[in-house]
Structure formats: C-alpha cells, structure tokens
Amino acid sequence: MLSYIAKRLLLLVPLLLGITLISFVVIHLAPGEPTDLQTQLNPQASSELQERLRSQYGLDQPLYIQYGRWLSRLIQLDFGESFATDRRPVLDKVLERLPVTILLNLLSIILILTVSVPLGILSAIQRNSGFDRTTTVLVFTGFAMPSFWLALLLMDWFGVRLGLLPISGLKSLGYEYLSWGGQLLDRISHLVLPVFVSAIGGLAGFSRYMRSNMLEVIRQDYILTARAKGLSERTVIYKHALRNALLPVITILGLSVPGLIGGSVIFETIFAIPGMGKLFYDGVMMRDYPLIMGILVMGAVLTLLGNLLADICYALADPRIRQNQRGGGSS
Amino acid sequence: MIMILMIKKTIYLLLISLMSLFVSACNNSNEDNHPGVVEALTPEFGDTFIEASIGDASTLLPVLASDSASSSINSMIYNGLVRYDKDLQIEGELAQSWDISDDNLTITFYLKKGVTWHDGTPFTSADVEFNYRLYIDPKTPTSYAESFKQVTGVEAPDPYTFIVHYDKPYAPALISWAMSIHPKHLLSGVDITKSPLARKPVGTGPYKFVEWVGGEKIVLESNPDYFEGQPHIKRVVYRIIPDISTQFLELQTGSLDFMGLSPLQFDRQTDTSAFKRLYNKYRYLSFGYTYLGYNLNRPLFQDKRVRQALSYAINKQELIDGVLLGYGSVATGPYKPDTWVYNSAVPKYSYNPEKARLLLAEAGWRDTDDNGILDKDGKELSFTIVTNQGNDLRSKTGEIIQRRFKEVGVAVKLRIIEWATFLKEFINPGNFDATILAWTGGPEPDQFNIWHSSKTGPRELNFIGFKNREVDNLLEEGRRVFDLQQRKVYYDRLQEILAEEQPYTFLYVGEALPAVSKRFRGVEAAPAGIRYNFNQWFVPQAEQKYSR
DSSP: OHHHHHHHHHHHHHHHHHHHHHHHHHHHHSSOOHHHHHHTTOTTOOHHHHHHHHHHHTTTSOHHHHHHHHHHHHHTTOOOBOSSTTOOBHHHHHHHHHHHHHHHHHHHHHHHHHHHHHHHHHHHHTTTSHHHHHHHHHHHHHHHSOHHHHHHHHIIIIIIISOOSOOSSSSOTTGGGSOHHHHHHHHHHHHHHHHHHHHHHHHHHHHHHHHHHHHHHHTSHHHHHHHHTTOOHHHIIIIIIHHHHTHHHHHHHHHHHHHHHOOOHHHHHHTTOOOHHHHHHHHHHHTOHHHHHHHHHHHHHHHHHHHHHHHHHHHHHOHHHHHHTTSOOOO | OHHHHTSOOGGGOBSSOTTTTTOOOOOOOOOSOSOSSOOOOOOOOOOEEEEEESSOOOOSOTTTOOSHHHHHHHHHHOOOSEEEOTTSOEEESSEEEEEEOTTSOEEEEEEOSSOBOTTSOBOOHHHHHHHHHHHHOTTSOOSOOGGGGGEEEEEEEETTEEEEEESSOOTTHHHHTTSOOOOHHHHTTSOGGGOGGGTSOOOSSSEEEEEEETTTEEEEEEOTTOTTOOOSSOEEEEEEOOOHHHHHHHHHTTOOSEEEOOHHIIIIISOSHHHHHHEEEOOEEOSOEEEEEEOTTSHHHHSHHHHHHHHHHOOHHHHHHHHSTTOEEEOOSSSOTTSTTOOTTSOOOOOOHHHHHHHHHHTTOBOTTOSSSOEETTEEOEEEEEEETTOHHHHHHHHHHHHHHHHTTOEEEEEEEOHHHIIIIIITTTOOSEEEEEEBOOSOOOOHHHHOGGGOSTTSSOTTOOOOHHHHHHHHHHTTOOOHHHHHHHHHHHHHHHHHHOSEEEEEEEEEOEEEETTOBOOOOBTTBSGGGGGGOBOOGGGOOOOO
16 A cells, blocks of 8 residues: 555656646736736836846746756745735745634535535435425526526625625724624624535535435445345445445545635625635736746645545545455556 | 725826825815804814824825825825925925026025924024935936936025026926925935935924834824914824725714725715714815726727717716716816816817718718627727726716717727736736726926826837827927916917827816814815815814823
8 A cells, every 4th residue: 555655656656747847838828928917007116127137037048957957946846936916925925814714614614514514315215305406496497507606696785785694805993802702703704605605516416426326335335235134224335335335425525626726706706805726827927937826736735645645545446446446446 | 995995096196296195286175164253262282183094104205105195104204305385386394495597407496594393403504415315316217207307407506505406497396396395314325215304204304204004004293493483283093094984984983083085974964963063075176087087099080080089979067977976077188177277278079970971981880780889890899998897987987988988889898907917917008998096186387297108118008009299299389388388388389289189088176175173273165175274274272182
C-alpha cells in the first residue's frame, strides 16, 4: 500500500508540470496584457510607462524564460507578486480569501450530504411513490434554476420584504461591538442564503445519484439473500444495502476537495462575499498572470491529491478494490 | 454571468483623470426632494456614511491608483495644493494663495500653516517638492507624470513657499497641482511600489484611515485636526458590493446611504413611498460623453460628406430616450453644454434622413441594384461598429444606430468584444471601422491628447487618426493662454471644426443620478456635483443611526 501511494505521488510531479505548462501558455494566448489594461486609453499614461511596466513585470522576455522564472520561484513555494497595482504577494491575496471560501464550501457540502443522502435513499425505497415523484420534480426544478436568479429572489423576499436576513456581506457593520452570541448569530444569518443557494444545485445532482446507487444495490443478489434469510426490511436496507450504496460518496468527496478552495463568481458577486471565485475572475479580466497561475496550481494540486485520497479511501473501505490493486493503480 | 459582465470598465476612460470623481458638474435640477422650508439646524457631529463600490480599491497611494474606487477613497485621505470649488473655479486647498508671474512661466504657492499629516508630522514645502520628484521619477509607475513633465524646475525657499517654473506657458499647470500630496517623511528613499502606505495610508485630508478588510470594506474616520475643521460625519464606510442589483436591494433596506442609480432604477424602481421616505434623489449632467468614432484611415470615412451623412442619420434624442430613459442631453461637441467653454453656435446635426441620403448621393453612393444598400463602384456601403462588452448602454446605442443607418441604406454590423481583446486587437492596431466609446472629462478644456495629430501613434488617444493642421494650432495655443475669455476663442473654433468635420458623431452626455439618505443635511447640488461639500454634511442628533 505504501509503495503504491509513493508511486502515485511521484507520478503527480510530471502531471503537475504538464498542467502548469499548458495553463501558462494558454493564459498568455489570451489577447491583451496586464500593462495594456493599466495604461490604455488613459490620457495621462505615456507609452514609456507601458514599456517600463512591461520590463518591471518581465513581460519583455520570451515566453519560455518567463515560464522558467516563474517555475523556479514556484519550486521555492514562491507564487510571485500580483500584477495588479497593489503588487501584493499572490499568496497573501489567496490566503485572505481562503477561510471564507472554505467555510462556505464546507457548510454547503455538509448541507448537501445531510439532505440528499436520506432523500435519495427514501426515493429509492419508495420508488415511483408520490414522495419519489414529488422530490424528483422539486429536485430538477432546483437543478434547473439559475442560481443568480434564485439568489436575487431570496434576497428580495427575506431581506427587503420580510427584513429577516441580511442581504449581502459576511458581517454587520457593528459586528465588533456585539456580544459573543450576537456575533455568532450575525455570522450565521449572513451565511444562510449563500449556503442555501450554493447547495441547491449540488443537492439536486447528489440526491439523484444516491437514489440510482441505492436502486442498483437493491437489485443485487446479496440483498435477495439477506431477504431470503428472513432479515427484517429495516436491517436489509440500512445495514446491507446502505453501506454499499454509500461507497461512491467517497469518490464524490474526493472530487470535491479542489472545490473547497474554488468559488463561484456568480454567487460571490451577488452576495458580496470576498471569495476565491471573484478573485480569480478579476485576475483573469486584468490578465494578472501570477495570480491566475497561483490559483490554478493550487487547484491542480488539490484535484490530484483529492483523487489520490479518494482512491486510497476507496481501497480502505472496499476489500474488492484492495485485491485488484496488487498489480497497479486505478484512475 | 450576464449580470457580472455588466460591471463596467469605463474607469479606464479617464480624460483628465484629475479628481474626475469630484468634478462631475451639475445643472442644479434637483428632483422632488428638499422640503420647501429650509431647516435651520446647527450641524452636529457623529453618525456613519455608508456607500458601496462595485470593485475593491487597488492601492491607497494616489500616485499609483488609476481605478475609481481607489480614487474616491484617496480623495478623502489626501489633499492637493488646489482644487475645484462648487462652481468649478480653482481655489486653494493646501495652498493659502498663489502668484502667477506676468510671463505665465512661474507659479509661487504660499502654503497653509499648521497643517499636519495624520501621524502628527507638520506638512511643509519639502513634502511638495518630494512629490514633484516622486511623480516624475522614471521608477514610479504612475499615469500622472505628464503634466509635471512640463515643469522645468521647482524651489522650496522656505517651509511655506513653493515655486514652480515652466519654460512655456501651460494653462492646465495650476490645476495639475490638485494632484494628491504624499508624505515625504514616510516615503523618502522607499520603493514606492513596496510601501506599506498602499494599504495603510497617511495623508493630510479630512478623513483618516481606519481599516481595510480585503474585498469587504474600507473604513475611514474623521480627522479631528483637519485644517478646515473636523468633518461632521464621524465615519465613512465603503462596502465592496460587486453586483449592482445587490447594491440596489441593500439601498432599499436602508443599509446604504448613497448610490448612483441607473436611469431605470431612478425612473421606474424608486417611485415607492418607502423609498421616498428614506432617500432624496438628485440629477445633474455628468462630465463625459458617448460618441461614435470613425476610423479616418479607412477610405470609406475619408469623405467628410459620408461622416456628416451618418451624423444626420442618427436620431440622438431617440438614443437618449431609449437608452438613458431621457436622463441625458444631446452632445454636439467634446464639451458639456453647461460649461463656459461650450460653443452653442455649431451645427447640431439634428435627425434628418433626407439630408443624409442627399449627402451620400453627393459622395457617389447610390443603390444601383435595388437591394436597399447603397453602393459605389460595385462595393456596398457597409461597415462594422465595435464596442466593448459589459456596457449595456453602448450595445443598445449600437443597435438603435444600426437600424437608423439601415434606413438610409447603410449596412452595419455590430460587434461587442471583451475589453482587453477590444483594446489589443481592435483599437491599438487601428483595426476597426467605427467604434462606440465614451470620454470622461473635467472642467479643464485642454484636449490635446485626443485631437492633436502627434497623438495618433499606437496606444495613443487619437486612435481614429484625426489630423487637422488648424486644430493642431488651436490645441497648442489653447494650452498656452491663461485668460478664460482668450482661451474660449481657441476652443470655440476647435468646436466649429469638429462639428464641420464630424470625426466623431457626438452622441449624448449622460446624467449622474445619485440617491442620498435623507438623514444627511447640507446636501446641495452645484456645478461640481453633490459631493464637493461632503465635510459639511451632517445628521441631526435625533436621527443619527450609528452611535459608534
């Protein structure tokens, strides 16, 4: 097992290199440079300034030299400085946004799991019942709903009309002066709508996934065997079937590791939450190469690690996979 | 996605970026607000003013900042030597007074005494001298060096006198000293791009920096030692809310005290009694105009008659009604209709499709194959208008123009392109037929960079390639004269030529449509907008909302 993990980790290195190389080339293919955006159509900026900025940023060098420089800094875990006018280290900018992004995504994953797992199981057991049909309709409606539209509706309803929840942001203005309990309540009330809106899409997909998994398992021979043994329906479903149906959840959780630091521009913009999605989007619009590359690398590393982690957990949870892995890796 | 892309990029289109936020002028039309009886209240201190910005500030060092969020915060933290007053006349800020020598080559500023930086250090002429060197230092990546490059020498003979020399008279010289002054004692010998002041500024202005939570908010507090007296409003909070719809929802709950409304919001969505109870609405013409610019290097647009015809084919009032819901004025030239430099005697090109057809026929364009599109020498009269993505007003304007052009037999395609690509692939290489863009200006009428033939190079502002010897002369002379009456002679002629030549079809000037919470008293619209006297705004004790 250990040698398997070591091998997988080693394989990640060339993969990561390839990812950075392709990303680097692709973002430089996008027309426009950060310096254009800072100096263009500004009557006071001379073309000298533009040249000066280009050499300060190293943009006057050939692409392979730029890549080499960037890579050698990256190896020392230095993500470089942003090209935005503030020129702050990329790492600082990312770290500033990371906690709230992770918090939101974690809450949203927890919400998705706690709601969609039971929902999927119940729909599967009572297949084609009224309950199943109703949840199917609701779930697909949620899935099809544009999140920005839903967000605005909820903000208007709960924020403006009912005045129950704050509309945007993470904290109220007088947050610092609230009591401990007041602060907690304030934070929670600000998170209700964003977490709900960001979870709604995943909720739909995941509960359908859970339902079909469960249906698949129920049809298996060993469930028939369990029933034939005379076990109660309860034991059959919750002990024998459920444990197997939950296996793919591991994969999903593994895949959602990179999602923890990713954000959605759309709802971050609407809820005025300073998260990673908006940071990345603004970076792309400004052609802030170091920032874009920094976030892409972090995302890539987490995706690869998440995959690896999912594989390992899978092996631990499922003896059948452990057997097969003697020979080589799985994807 | 669409909503996000609506976030605008006009911030780069600063014509004279100097204080562009504070100099938007005004025609005093003040909508259904202000009780008939003027309240006689003594100003009281306290309360918090909350406004929203769609983008976070980039840096709080004014010399490096070029975005509107940073500029509006910097303007409260820093001062210049001079500024525009409510009627757009130049008045002293850090300068008590000044003398201009008879040959117009030397300005002597007498600085105010007793001014201190927010950290208590006295402000002196050494700071001003340092700033001059900072702005022109080649290592400083600033967009504001140009006007200081006209300076040939500076002197600081004593702590309260500062002398600037020019080798040629330069009319925009005085107002160029409205540029923010940075503290020498904190920046001297420091790499400006690495200074911690970018995130923790120290100025001389009415408000002191308190905190900056990235992507969330910036908080300022009134400066008790401000040399013009402590501002009445204790705190100013800029919340970063990137979505306009969200800002508007926040406004409706009363969580924002100020917001610039869109014409749609102003006209249709704020007519509720709940809104009127909370806010006063104001409207006034903003500096800046939207235009359709023709690439004069294209053979099609080299014939003046074609450009004139196209101007006649556009119904400008229809654009204002359709796109701005009526909140704007027809533009006839590069200056705002209510300023001293505006020449009202130029041809206005009011909508006249007959005349447009006539002019096109004169230029040889006829519909020989009866397909509704004019042609000449076997080529159809068709071209493409490009504009940038994310500005809804411009794309709508393009669509309306497209239809009007079709009516006179001109086929037009409209292309909307992401901003960076738009600049790189279309504007820079001159690879476009016509473009819809806007210039944001200020009270200073010098437009050398936009119209002078020396400014047609790559990445320069005369990207339509306008070259006119007389205009060159007028622009050169206009910036050498200080007397407004004399200057007006040059700029009147400039406007006549531009009207005749129609290198742009000047389309419209929009209105600023701010809403301000009714708690705030002392708000008064003037040619300089409404924010010029912000330090005098106050909230009566009984209505104060935030105690801390």
